[in-house]
Structures are given as structure tokens and as C-alpha cells.
């Protein structure tokens with residue numbers, strides 16, 4: 001069902017009393033026991049320490065360790081799913097608990113042959129956001145999220161209702177927070193799975209869009225504001241240089257980004273790394289040169305490679321050990337690049353990736 | 369050891385700056401590589417070609433933002449006729465020596481000058497406000513608190529002894545530097561030696577205690593896995609480490625990818641399995657590759673966004689591996705890397 | 721800066737624009753000497769690294785020139801080049817970097833006169849913008 005018809009017609013939900021954690025766990029347990037899925041991919045709280053990490057759970061008894069939609073993103077799920085399926089797709093069904101931006105990133109991975117959706121059953125949510133997790137999050141000097149508890153990326157995310165690839169969507173972020181667990185059945189697969197679930201009733205309800213109108217309006221205002229006047233809004237070379245003056249070159253932003261999947265990044269190759277002779281030359285010409293050079297080349301380059309696909313998840317900022325709001329730049333760049341290419345990353349599997357396609361009569365305004 | 373009087377009456381920081389200026393002015397070097405203060409109280413390494421470019425130089429910044437040996441391997445990664453004088457911390461000079469042995473730095477036209485190192489504060493505790501000289505010793509990084517090689521590394525070292533600055537020439541190159549600067553008058557190293565020995569003993573004790581504790585903390589694969597439970601796989605530890613110079617790490621090789629079914633099998637065996645799955649493989653593999661050359665600089669730990677004490681682990685493991693070969697990372701440029709050499713009759717205890 | 725002479729890096733496609741430049745030369749058209757031509761096999765060969773590298777090394781302007789739409793020797797290279805160029809422009813804009821220093825033009829092998837016009841125009845535009853501030857920046 002396309003989101004457009006849904007917007008007017010509403011949809012079918014499964015409903016059970018109580019909070020969503022138990023509700024979702026109950027679904028996962030039943031799916032595992034009945035054999036409809038062979039494993040569950042979810043955030044899990046590792047017993048014995050206070051960490052959360054993504055796990056593939058195949059024992060129904062361990063579903064109680066699953067913490068579906070816990071507001072943390074230790075690893076961007078797309079990265080984990082890409083690792084899982086990049087060399088060969090799943091041969092057995094797996095239920096995947098995933099946030100909208102993670103799902104969009106994974107769809108991009110799949111389009112770029114970095115993973116496969118085969119045999120995945122996606123359970124997503126209307127997303128309230130996640131909090132910062134890095135150690136630098138304690139001080140909000142430049143670190144995203146300062147104050148609200150949610151990442152900046154989340155507070156300006158207007159894509160919090162998952163697109164077509166989601167099979168089920170839990171209503172989590174809504175104009176009026178639901179008192180029970182309500183999950184939209186979006187795909188045929190979801191509808192037929194729902195028939196075998198016990199402890200749920202099936203109800204007709206308004207569309208997700210109808211239930212999240214006020215949130216959408218608020219987020220879109222925040223987004224506009226952020227893009228126009230947010231911190232580090234494109235104010236030129238000097239600002240850019242000072243923003244990255246404290247970059248330690250650790251590349252955590254790249255490594256954490258679900259879309260930077262290259263095994264060998266361009267910015268680790270002889271193509272872009274200045275050889276010592278060139279460093280000497282540039283240092284002589286400018287009087288001095290930062291060593292190693294290449295900070296701006298790397299970030300500008302990564303922006304060029306990723307802005308068309310960036311899903312605005314904020315993971316790069318979260319990973320930065322020195323609190324540089326990297327994602328802010330990517331979100332802002334994406335907000336210009338993606339409309340220019342008329343591309344909405346990860347919304348569906350069908351749209352061709354923007355740099356592998358073109359129209360003969362477009363973008364004439366940028367040529368002279 | 370000789371100590372030659374230099375920059376009398378100046379604090380250590382100024383003495384180092386004066387050295388930088390004179391090296392350029394006297395034509396001892398074409399470039400000085402030294403940390404420099406930038407916008408927003410940031411510090412970066414710069415390669416300065418003129419005295420003017422040293423205006424913001426800060427030889428003793430309160431933090432280590434990039435390990436000096438890493439900066440040096442970019443600037444001096446291959447033979448060049450340009451002479452560079454690098455002013456760096458002892459652990460950075462030791463790392464540079466290891467990196468030279470790994471042939472990622474060309475030493476021919478390079479002079480490494482170190483100093484009595486006061487240590488640096490933890491990157492995430494640095495609020496930008498601290499003036500370099502007034503950083504709170506309580507915020508010193510754990511790596512610095514257990515560092516016993518905090519002086520007299522590289523080709524020459526400027527130390528403080530009874531309130532004077534003395535340059536110790538440690539190699540032939542250090543000697544050349546001293547004579548090109550016209551340093552002749554010897555000063556007494558007694559106060560320095562005594563202080564150094566005391567601090568070294570104290571730090572060795574701290575290190576030993578910390579290592580024993582850590583060894584217990586990670587004993588067994590389950591505990592090691594807990595140690596890395598918060599690891600987000602960002603590889604910052606590897607990227608900032610001066611010893612890990614490979615452009616493409618073993619962990620990023622395509623042939624390491626495993627099919628989805630193998631992950632599912634793993635999950636079936638224990639009921640649940642972590643994804644991503646290569647955390648321990650990465651860390652153990654990295655330590656196997658480079659721990660023997662680890663100089664304990666703490667840079668990796670400083671960079672870790674998840675706050676994992678990864679540097680202490682690598683250096684603990686390194687202490688064990690290097691003890692096997694009686695090797696001390698970064699001490700002696702002539703001593704071959706243990707894994708690039710062998711002795712016919714050795715290590716029989718590992719054979720069965 | 722009255723004595724400012726812009727330095728412009730030109731990535732010229734072998735089949736059209738480079739030939740156009742050649743024609744301008746053999747026809748002895750007078751042209752500003754500010755363009756450093758780099759021959760590439762197709763405008764789509766120019767990836768953003770090459771442009772950002774030139775920019776960060778202090779080029780005052782970067783020109784990418786290729787065959788007119790529909791005429792690319794490799795059929796559709798220039799359409800892809802245009803998309804990539806759009807990304808680069810928007811990224812620069814979003815950072816407030818001077819994206820006017822980058823230019824994409826279509827110049828065919830027979831357009832020696834157009835080649836001269838493009839170089840003249842672009843040189844004048846860059847002259848008005850002044851030197852690229854990146855060339856003095858030490859913290860790149």
C-alpha cells in the first residue's frame with residue numbers, strides 16, 4: 001500500500017494493551033516459536049553489563065533481553081545489516097527491528113550492492129529519536145543534542161515515519177502518545193503474519209500521517225530553522241576551518257556512517273594523500289602547513305560522496321570524540337543536494353540512485 | 369650524559385620555542401614541526417618554514433590532538449632533501465623511532481627534540497580554557513600517569529635541572545644540533561637525574577599495579593568481550609595510532625566477509641549473537657600486529673568516543689610481548705623489530 | 721589587488737573542449753593566459769576530488785568543460801558529470817564556500833570562439849572575486 005492512499009484511507013493495526021516493549025517482544029517471541037522467522041535482529045541489553053548492542057537472537061527465551069526501539073544507536077543498524085548480508089543474502093527469514101533512518105540507510109546500502117533485503121521482515125516505528133551516546137555527550141560544547149536529550153539530528157528529522165519498505169510500523173511518536181501498543185500492518189506479509197498472532201486485536205485506524213501531523217509540523221519548522229540559522233550554518237571558509245581545527249583525523253565519523261561502506265576510502269589512497277614533497281612545497285608557499293594535511297579534503301570529499309544519500313541519522317556526530325557536529329553539515333548539504341537531484345534517500349527500492357541516472361533536460365541552471 | 373646550558377632564565381616552554389626559532393634562523397633546519405594553537409583553542413601540528421610561521425607555536429600544548437609520529441610520517445614519509453626539526457613529546461619520538469623501523473618515516477634529514485614531559489590532559493576533559501602551563505595534574509591522562517619514559521628520548525632533549533635548561537645530545541645528530549647552536553657550557557644534571565629516577569620508580573609502580581588489575585579485568589574471552597562491550601567499531605583507536613600505518617587494515621579486507629548463514633549459525637549456537645561481529649577479532653588482531661611497538665602514548669584511548677581504556681590494554685599486552693624479546697619500543701633505532709629478526713636458539717619454551 | 725592574475729585550472733574533455741581550445745590556438749585567437757588546461761578523456765572523468773584538490777591547493781577558479789549534451793563521445797558521460805557537478809556546487813553552497821569559483825561549460829570541437837569567450841568571461845569573473853582565500857590558509 002502506498003503511503004498516499006494510506007494518508008486518506010487509514011490502515012489496519014494490531015493492538016494490545018500495555019507498553020510497546022512488551023507488545024513487540026510478544027510478537028517477536030511468537031514469530032520465533034512458530035518458526036515464521038528464524039531469528040530476530042534487535043537492540044539487546046547485554047546481561048551483566050550496562051551496554052546495548054545489536055544482536056541476532058534466535059532463542060525465544062532470550063527475547064526478553066531485546067529492547068526494541070530503546071533510544072540509543074550504538075551502531076547504525078544499517079551497518080550491522082550490511083555486514084550481515086553483503087556477501088550473501090539471508091536464506092531464512094529474520095525479523096528486523098529498525099528505526100526509519102536506519103532503514104533508509106539500509107535501503108541505500110542495498111541499492112549500492114552493499115546488502116540485501118531478501119528474507120528480511122522490517123518492523124519499524126514512528127520515531128521520537130535517540131539520545132547521544134558518545135563520551136563527549138556529557139559536555140554539550142558543540143556536541144549535537146545539547147539539552148533536549150535527543151540528538152539535534154533527531155529534532156530536525158522530518159522523515160520519522162518509515163517509508164514503503166517497512167512491513168510493520170509501531171506507533172511511537174504521535175500527536176497523542178498512545179496508551180496501548182498499536183502497530184500498523186503495512187505489507188501483505190505483515191497482514192498474514194498478524195493473523196497468527198495471539199493477544200492482539202486487529203483494528204482499523206487513521207493513517208500514520210494523520211496521527212503525526214502536529215509532530216511533523218513542529219519538526220519541519222525546527223528543520224527549517226536549523227538549516228537557515230543553526231550553528232555552523234554555511235558561513236564560509238574561515239568558519240569551516242575553525243570548525244575542523246580540532247578534528248583529530250580519527251575518521252570515526254566515516255566509520256560510523258552507514259553509507260560510507262568503502263573498504264578502502266578514497267581519502268586513504270595515494271590519489272588524495274599529499275606526498276611529503278608536496279607537503280613541503282605547500283608549507284613553503286603558505287609559510288606553514290598543518291600536518292597531516294587533508295582535513296578539509298576529507299570532509300569536503302565525504303560530503304560530496306554522501307550528501308545525495310545522507311539519511312540524517314546523526315551517527316557521525318555521535319561518534320566524533322571531539323564533539324564536532326559533523327551531521328549538521330551533512331544534513332544541511334543534503335537539504336540542498338537531494339532536492340536538486342530530486343532524490344529521497346531510502347524511501348523506496350525503486351528510485352534509481354541519483355548519480356547513476358540523469359535526465360537530458362535538467363540542471364541547466366548550473367552550466368554556463 | 370652531557371647537559372649543555374641553553375636559554376638560561378627561560379621556562380621550558382620558552383626554551384623550546386627559542387630552539388625552534390634558532391633552528392630556522394641559523395639554517396639548521398628547513399622546517400620545524402611543532403604543535404600550534406589554532407581557532408577555538410585547538411592545537412594542530414604545523415610544518416613551519418619561516419620564523420613568522422611560529423607565532424602561534426605551542427611546544428607544550430595541554431592536549432595531544434594528533435600523535436606527533438603520525439604527523440611526522442605524513443611530512444617525512446619518504447627521503448627528502450628538506451631538513452626537518454621536530455619538537456615532540458618523548459612518547460611521540462619513541463613512536464617515531466618505531467615508525468622509522470617500519471619504514472614509514474625517513475630519518476636521514478630529521479632531528480627529533482624532546483623535553484621533560486609534564487604529560488597532557490585527557491582530550492575530553494580539555495575545556496579549551498586551560499593555559500598550557502596550568503593544566504590540572506588531576507586531569508592527566510591515565511597513560512601519562514603511568515608513563516616511565518617521560519624524558520630523554522629522540523636525538524636531543526631539553527630538560528630542567530636545578531632551574532636551568534639543559535640540552536642533552538642523545539645521538540650524533542643531537543650533538544650536531546648542539547654545536548650548530550653553539551652550545552658548549554655544561555651544567556649539572558644531578559637534580560634532574562634524581563628527580564627523574566624518583567618519578568620513574570613511582571610511575572613504574574603505578575603502571576605495574578594498573579596492569580595487574582587490568583590483566584584480571586580482561587582475563588578470559590567473556591571478560592574481554594565485556595571490556596569492549598561499548599565499542600562502536602569506529603576504528604578511531606587504529607586510525608590515530610602512529611604505529612597502525614596500514615592504509616587498508618586487515619579487518620577491512622573483502623575476504624573477511626562472511627555469509628549471512630554463518631552469522632545465523634553463530635546466533636543458534638548461543639541463542640543470540642552480537643552484530644557487528646568483528647569487535648574482538650579487530651582488537652586482538654590489532655594487538656597481535658602492533659602491540660610490540662606500542663609506546664603507551666595513550667592517543668588511541670583519548671580518541672575512543674566510547675571511553676574504552678584501549679590504550680592501557682594494548683600497552684599491557686605490549687609489555688608482555690616485548691618482554692619475550694627483551695625489546696623496548698622506541699628506545700634504540702638500531703635495534704631491529706623483534707618480528708623482523710630471529711635468533712637460532714630461542715623461544716624453545718613455545719615449542720612442543 | 722590590481723596585479724592579481726587569476727590562476728584557473730581547466731579540466732577539458734579530449735574530444736570536444738580540448739579540441740575547441742586547440743582550434744582557438746591554431747586560429748591564433750587572443751586569449752587571457754590564466755587557464756592551465758588539463759586534458760581528460762571525458763568530462764565525467766573529473767571526480768569531485770580533482771576539483772576540491774585544485775580548489776584547496778589554491779586555484780582561483782576551476783573550469784570543467786565537455787561536449788554539448790547529446791554529443792559526448794561516450795554517449796552520456798556529460799550528463800553524469802553534470803549531476804556530480806551539481807552535488808559539488810550545492811555542497812560548497814551549503815558550507816558558504818565560493819561555489820562561483822567553479823564552472824561547468826559545454827564547448828564543442830568547432831567552437832574555438834566560444835572557448836575564448838568562456839575563458840575570458842570566467843577570468844574576468846574570478847578577477848572580480850579576487851584571490852582564493854584558501855591559498856593562504858595553513859590549516860587545511
Ligand code: SF4
Pocket residue numbers: 105153256257258259260306309310311312313314315316317326327330331
Ligand atoms: S553522514 Fe552522518 S547523518 Fe548522514 S547518514 Fe552518514 S552518519 Fe548519518
Ligand code: SF4
Pocket residue numbers: 254259260261262264265266267301302305306
Ligand atoms: S568518504 Fe567516500 S570514499 Fe571514503 S568511505 Fe565514504 S563514500 Fe567511500
Ligand code: SF4
Pocket residue numbers: 246247248249250251252253254319320321322323324326
Ligand atoms: S570523528 Fe570528528 S575528529 Fe574524527 S575525523 Fe570525524 S570530525 Fe574529525
Ligand code: SF4
Pocket residue numbers: 463608609610611612661662663664665666667668669678679680682683
Ligand atoms: S596502541 Fe595506543 S598507546 Fe599504543 S602506540 Fe598506538 S596509540 Fe599509542
Ligand code: SF4
Pocket residue numbers: 606611612613614616617618619653654655657658
Ligand atoms: S591492525 Fe594491523 S593491519 Fe590494521 S592498521 Fe594496525 S597494523 Fe595494520
Ligand code: SF4
Pocket residue numbers: 598599600601602603604605606668671672673674675676678
Ligand atoms: S576507538 Fe573505541 S569505540 Fe572505536 S573501535 Fe576503538 S575501542 Fe572501539
Ligand code: FES
Pocket residue numbers: 733734735736737761762763764785786787791792793794795797798
Ligand atoms: S567525451 Fe566530451 S564530455 Fe564525454
